Amino acid sequence: MKLGARILKTGIAIMLALLLSELLNVPSPVMAGIAAIFAVQPTIYRSYQSILEQVQGNLIGAIIATAFVLLLGNHIMVIGIAVIIVITINLKLKLENTIGLSLVTLISIMESPGDQFLEFAAIRFSTIMLGVFSAFIVNLVFLPPRYENRLYHKISDATGDIIRWIRLTARNASDHNLLKSEIEKLRKTLSKADALYSMYKEERKYFKREDAVKARKLVVYRNMLSTSEKALEMLNRLHRFENEYHMLPEHYKQSIQEQLDCLITVHEQIMLKYIGKVRQEAAEENPVQCLDKREVFRLFIARQKEYEEEEDNHLYHTLQIVSAILDYGEHVEHLDILVTSFLSYHRGENEVEIEEQVLE
Structure with missing residues (x-):
């Protein structure tokens, strides 16, 4: 089990919130610790957004709590109605993420009103906001998230697994049931990579360049x-x-296999070229020669004419495989153009950042 950066930051944020509460002689410092738990976010940008939202959500909770106690007291029925109103207001203002902490603020203020209730409410609200700001400081200073590294390696690892399975499947060497479960796992891995992409997209840079x-x-x-x-x-x-693939004539199946081997080799080369493990000049001097996509399609048309007596389903399923190869080939070609262009304009600006290791 890995000790992730967010786990560490949550612990540090709680310690900082409790420490500041103790230094400021805040009553019930535990409220600051609870608030810090809610406020820790995976990115600095989300942490900044969280502060803005938490201030609004906690103000709503504090105002509703104060108003209800002053007007109706703190009977359990009154607290229940106040909870419903706070949730409704947060939903109307699209502050769904702040509902939990808003309710903590509400209940902590309404629990035991005394003679100096307004002062008590202000202290409770301030204590909770202290926890929120503690979490923001920790997210900003300690172990700032570096999602680019994780994103590249997540995509690279998934791509490597997919390529290995393509090589095996094209040679009829894969287990059908095992491959089925692996495909589902790979879908989930790419879904996680997509989530990392969103987080990396949210990271803000400090200079225009x-x-x-x-x-x-x-x-x-x-x-x-x-x-x-x-x-x-x-x-x-x-x-x-x-089944349809392995029933193809040997010469046609061999052409498809060669095209697949070529495409996945180019794909591997592009991923390594991006991080500087394959020299761009070497790739240009010794390019991997794949069949032209028009040639792949001509092979299918030639086979269709040659085997017109075959049932339509077999040809239709073969066309599905061919269309997937053509689509994949176009994406590989486009990715190669993008990576080559990026390295031409920003040579040396990517290697170190990608190779640095960060906590998961």
Whole structure:
């Protein structure tokens, strides 16, 4: 089990909130610790957004709690009605993420009103906001998230697994049931990579020049994801129509296998070229020669004419495999253009950042 950065930051945020509460002699410092738990976010940008939302949500909870106690007291029925109103207001204002902490603020204020209730309410509200700001400080200073590293390696690992399965399946060497479960796992892995892409997209740069580099990187990573998804779709079709594929004439199956080997080799090379493990000059001097996509389609048409007596379903399923190969090939070609263009304009600006290791 890995000790993740968010686990560490949550612990540090709680300690900081409790420490500040103790230094400021705040009563019930535990409320600050609870608030810090709610406020820890995976990115600095989300943490900033969270503060804005939490201030609004906690104000709603504090105002409703104060008004209800002053007007109706703190009977359990009154607290229940106040909870319903706070939830409704938060939903109307699209502050769904703050509902939990708003209710903590509400209940902590309404629990035991005394003679100096307004002062008590203000202290409770301030204590909770202390926890929120403690979490923001920790997210900003301690272990700032570096999602680019994790994003690249998540895509690269998934792509490597997909490519290995394509090689095996194209040679009739994969287990049908095992491959079926692996395809589902790979879909989930790419879904997690997509979530990491969203988090990386939210990270903010401090200089305009860095913004320009990041904008190009976002395009590259988006296409890395889509190319891996197309590879997985092709693997899925090879798996789904494996009987039809292995019933193909040997010379035609050999042509498809050679095209697949070529495409996945180029795909691997692109992923390594992006992080500087394959020299761009070497790739240009010794390019991997794949069949032209028009030639792949001509092979299918020639086979259709040659075997017109075959049932339509067999040809239709073969066409599904061919179309997936063509689609994957176009994405690989486009990704190669994007990576080559990026490295031409930003040579040396990516290697170190990708190779650094960060806590998961």
